[in-house]
Amino acid sequence: MAKLIDVSDLNIYYGDFLAVEDVTMTIEPRAVTALIGPSGCGKSTFLRSLNRMHEVIPGARVEGKVVMDGQDLYGSDIDPVTVRRQIGMVFQRPNPFPTMSIYENVAAGIKLNAKRMKKSDLDELVERSLRGANLWNEVKDRLNRPGAGLSGGQQQRLCIARAIAIQPDVLLMDEPCSALDPISTLAVEDLIEQLKLEYTIVIVTHNMQQAARVSDKTAFFNLAAVGKPGKVVEIDDTATIFSNPSQKATEDYISGRFG
Amino acid sequence: MSAPTTDTTRTAQPAGSSRAGMREHRLPKWAPAAVVGAALVVAVLLTLPFGAPVAGVAVLTAILAVGGIWLASRIVEGSRKATDRLVTALVTVAFLIAMVPLVSVVWTVVANGAARLDVQFFTHSMFRVVGEGGGALHALWGTVIVTGLATLISVPIGLLTAIYLVEYGRGRLARWITFLVDVMTGIPSIVAGLFIVAVFALLFRPGLQLGLMGGLALSVLMIPVVVRSCEEMLKLVPNELREASYALGVPKWRTIIKVVLRTAVGGIATGITLAVARVTGETAPLLLTVGLTAGLNFNPLEGKMATLPVYAYYQYTAPGVPPEFAIERAWTAVLLLIALVMGLNLLARVISRVFAPKAR
Numbered sequence: 001m002a003k004l005i006d007v008s009d010l011n012i013y014y015g016d017f018l019a020v021e022d023v024t025m026t027i028e029p030r031a032v033t034a035l036i037g038p039s040g041c042g043k044s045t046f047l048r049s050l051n052r053m054h055e056v057i058p059g060a061r062v063e064g065k066v067v068m069d070g071q072d073l074y075g076s077d078i079d080p081v082t083v084r085r086q087i088g089m090v091f092q093r094p095n096p097f098p099t100m101s102i103y104e105n106v107a108a109g110i111k112l113n114a115k116r117m118k119k120s121d122l123d124e125l126v127e128r129s130l131r132g133a134n135l136w137n138e139v140k141d142r143l144n145r146p147g148a149g150l151s152g153g154q155q156q157r158l159c160i161a162r163a164i165a166i167q168p169d170v171l172l173m174d175e176p177c178s179a180l181d182p183i184s185t186l187a188v189e190d191l192i193e194q195l196k197l198e199y200t201i202v203i204v205t206h207n208m209q210q211a212a213r214v215s216d217k218t219a220f221f222n223l224a225a226v227g228k229p230g231k232v233v234e235i236d237d238t239a240t241i242f243s244n245p246s247q248k249a250t251e252d253y254i255s256g257r258f259g
Numbered sequence: 260m261s262a263p264t265t266d267t268t269r270t271a272q273p274a275g276s277s278r279a280g281m282r283e284h285r286l287p288k289w290a291p292a293a294v295v296g297a298a299l300v301v302a303v304l305l306t307l308p309f310g311a312p313v314a315g316v317a318v319l320t321a322i323l324a325v326g327g328i329w330l331a332s333r334i335v336e337g338s339r340k341a342t343d344r345l346v347t348a349l350v351t352v353a354f355l356i357a358m359v360p361l362v363s364v365v366w367t368v369v370a371n372g373a374a375r376l377d378v379q380f381f382t383h384s385m386f387r388v389v390g391e392g393g394g395a396l397h398a399l400w401g402t403v404i405v406t407g408l409a410t411l412i413s414v415p416i417g418l419l420t421a422i423y424l425v426e427y428g429r430g431r432l433a434r435w436i437t438f439l440v441d442v443m444t445g446i447p448s449i450v451a452g453l454f455i456v457a458v459f460a461l462l463f464r465p466g467l468q469l470g471l472m473g474g475l476a477l478s479v480l481m482i483p484v485v486v487r488s489c490e491e492m493l494k495l496v497p498n499e500l501r502e503a504s505y506a507l508g509v510p511k512w513r514t515i516i517k518v519v520l521r522t523a524v525g526g527i528a529t530g531i532t533l534a535v536a537r538v539t540g541e542t543a544p545l546l547l548t549v550g551l552t553a554g555l556n557f558n559p560l561e562g563k564m565a566t567l568p569v570y571a572y573y574q575y576t577a578p579g580v581p582p583e584f585a586i587e588r589a590w591t592a593v594l595l596l597i598a599l600v601m602g603l604n605l606l607a608r609v610i611s612r613v614f615a616p617k618a619r
Contacts, residue, residue: 056505058429085508095499098616099521109507112517148616159503166507 002029002200003068003086003169005050010064011229012042012049014057019045021229023064025219027170032192032201034211034238037221038253042230043204046221047172050202051087052080068169085109088168092175094155096147096162103143105158106130109166125165133161134191153184160191164199171195173203177210189214208254212242220250284335291328291348298323321352365597372594375587384565386554391584395592397555398570401470402599404559405549405566406539408474409481414531416478417485424486425493426515443483451479452544459548470559473549473566477538484537488530492523525614529607536603540596542568567596 005027012020020042027033027050035043048054049062052073066073073083096105106126110117117125126143130136135157139150147158156176163171173192177185192214195201205211211218219235234247245251302319303311325348333341383394420440424433455476459467496519504514520527550563551573571592578585 051506053502053506056502081508081510083508084506089506091499091502091506093499095497095503097500097503097518097522108504109509112504112507112509112513114513146616162503162507 002198004029005170005200006065006067007050008065008067010046010049010062010066012045012054012062013060015059018229020049020221021231023232025232025235027200027202028217029200030196030198031216032196032203032214033217033219034215035202035204035219035221036206036208036211036253037230037233038223039206040226040230041221041223043221044174045230047174047202047204048089050170050172051089052083053089055080085166086168087170087172088163088166090156090160090163090171090173090176093179094152094159096150096155096158098146098148100147101144102139102147102150102158105147106161106165108162129161129165132164132195133157134187134194135161151184153180153187156180156184156188157191160188160195164195168199170200170202173201175204175206178206185210208242212238218242220245220247220253222249222253283337283340285340286332286335290331291344294327294331295320295324298327321355325349325352368590368594368597371587371590372592375591376594380588380591384554385570388553389579390581393584393588395565395567395570395588395595397552398565398567398592399595400555400557401549401564401566401570402539402568402596404557405470405473405545405564406477406535408471408559409477409538410531410535412474412478413481413485413534417482417531417534418489418527420482420486421489421493422515422520424490426511426519440483440486443479444487446480448480448541449543449547452476452547454479455544455548468548468550468563469561470549470556470564473545473564474559476544476548477541480541480544481534481538484534485531488534489523489527492526492530493519495526496522522616525611528614529611532603532607532610536600536607539600539603540568542572545569546572567592567599571596 007027008024010020010023011018012023023046035047037043045054050066050073054060054062062074064074068086071078097108100108103126104111106129107122110122110125127136127140130139135154138154139145139158147155150158156179160171160176177188180188189210192201192203196216203211203215215238217235218238218241220233220241221230222233223230234241234245234250236246241250242254245254251257298320299316301323302316306312306315306319309315325345328348329341329345332344336344379392380394381396381399383392384397385393385395386397420436424436428436455472459469459472500518500522501514504518505511509517545566546569549566549569551565551569552563553565556562556564571589574585574589574592578589
């Protein structure tokens with residue numbers, strides 16, 4: 001299931017504004033790649049360009065290549081909708097559908113796309129996804145209750161369950177724990193540990209300890225000045241980045257001597 | 260108001276402690292009522308030489324009560340509290356003034372219209388009725404058919420326009436549509452009626468009056484209202500939900516139908532119901548486009564049709580001899596119209612409650 005993504009010479013624009021410049025990196029399968037860096041350096045923008053969520057914003061576009069499975073995701077014959085079915089996404093703020101129950105939220109990827117599925121198969125998929133997101137035991141008795149009634153941490157795990165229910169190859173996470181308390185954060189981090197056995201995971205985080213805890217590879221983004229495009233300063237094994245970075249800027253950022 | 264009473268003062272720490280500065284003198288809970296009562300008595304006494312007219316007493320009572328509460332509070336509670344009391348009193352008076360026309364209208368209509376609110380009113384038209392008896396069955400049906408047509412025309416156009424503006428519209432075209440919708444909101448209703456009359460005169464023949472024309476004229480008035488309210492409701496749907504849906508590989512059109520509209524359906528239904536209520540009472544355009552008949556006409560494509568507002572208008576302006584029966588019917592028709600609009604408003608509330616996303 002998990003797949004490798006090869007990004008080469010990627011420039012990301014908002015209209016005429018170049019937001020992220022010249023990113024080249026390989027995202028390994030069955031591993032967690034963390035993107036760190038100061039605010040506004042283009043981590044989230046880069047993440048969103050990986051499953052073509054970037055172009056939902058009017059005027060946003062990219063140049064360059066994002067290759068998965070030998071196919072350029074930005075090729076002219078590729079439908080962004082198909083890309084997003086293979087590359088799922090979890091957002092910063094938990095966003096369960098307020099009109100749907102817990103069950104319906106998990107089944108949303110199937111239901112919203114009007115795919116036919118036997119009730120028993122769907123039940124099984126929902127259970128598997130909720131178990132996958134470590135949420136099954138907490139919600140199994142109230143699957144028909146609204147998803148919005150869960151706590152923030154539970155909602156975020158519900159969103160993860162919803163994302164893995166469509167069985168993507170890659171899971172993108174945009175600061176998935178920044179709105180959560182430490183206990184919920186721990187639950188989500190444990191979950192990431194398990195999920196990486198099956199998925200390629202890319203996670204944006206502002207929390208350096210989190211990057212050090214959960215990721216195998218870390219990419220450090222930075223920008224020269226406000227209004228300048230963000231760039232990848234360094235990408236390496238997480239252990240190397242945090243103990244022996246090759247760039248001065250990386251070391252300064254990680255040790256808090258930034259700016 | 261003023262939930263904490265004198266008890267607070269008693270349970271507070273004894274004087275001399277550091278908390279003494281926090282204590283305050285308060286008017287007892289019944290003080291405002293007492294001041295209003297006193298003001299009323301004084302007002303009646305003062306206006307007695309002139310026969311104590313109701314309006315005069317009311318105005319004088321309001322002035323005396325506002326002044327009295329402010330003064331009492333100023334003496335006992337200090338200036339900050341007094342300002343609070345003064346503003347509270349002024350807001351209350353403003354509310355009461357706003358209620359006067361509403362209550363007066365409802366009261367008058369109920370008092371005058373109740374007389375003919377009988378079975379016959381709902382089972383008979385004015386076909387072959389002169390003088391006593393008769394009803395508004397035909398007008399009730401006419402109103403239902405004409406506003407129903409208007410709703411059928413306006414809702415798809417209005418809703419789709421709103422979806423275009425919120426989900427797709429960018430740049431000059433969207434700005435122009437928004438501008439024109441705003442302009443349409445301000446069109447006087449008689450102009451909408453004349454517009455439809457002119458169009459039908461050009462296309463078919465002058466002097467035509469049809470139920471369909473009424474529906475079209477009302478939809479000219481209704482479309483901008485529907486667009487505006489639907490637009491506001493769609494804008495309220497958080498962008499995060501759209502993104503969540505896109506991220507699941509759901510195409511945009513499905514996202515709009517199954518997530519955006521589903522989330523906003525309560526507000527949209529409420530907005531549409533209120534728009535219907537808004538055009539139900541329109542008289543001027545219907546006077547021009549639909550006219551009036553004495554009997555039932557269910558066909559909006561042929562012949563004139565009676566509607567409640569036009570029916571009430573003609574019963575009142577051309578009552579015949581003797582006039583009292585027609586005037587009674589006019590009042591009852593108006594009562595029915597008010598009840599209809601009120602019912603639609605209540606329905607809107609129920610709809611918005613039923614569709615509201617629940618947390619638990």
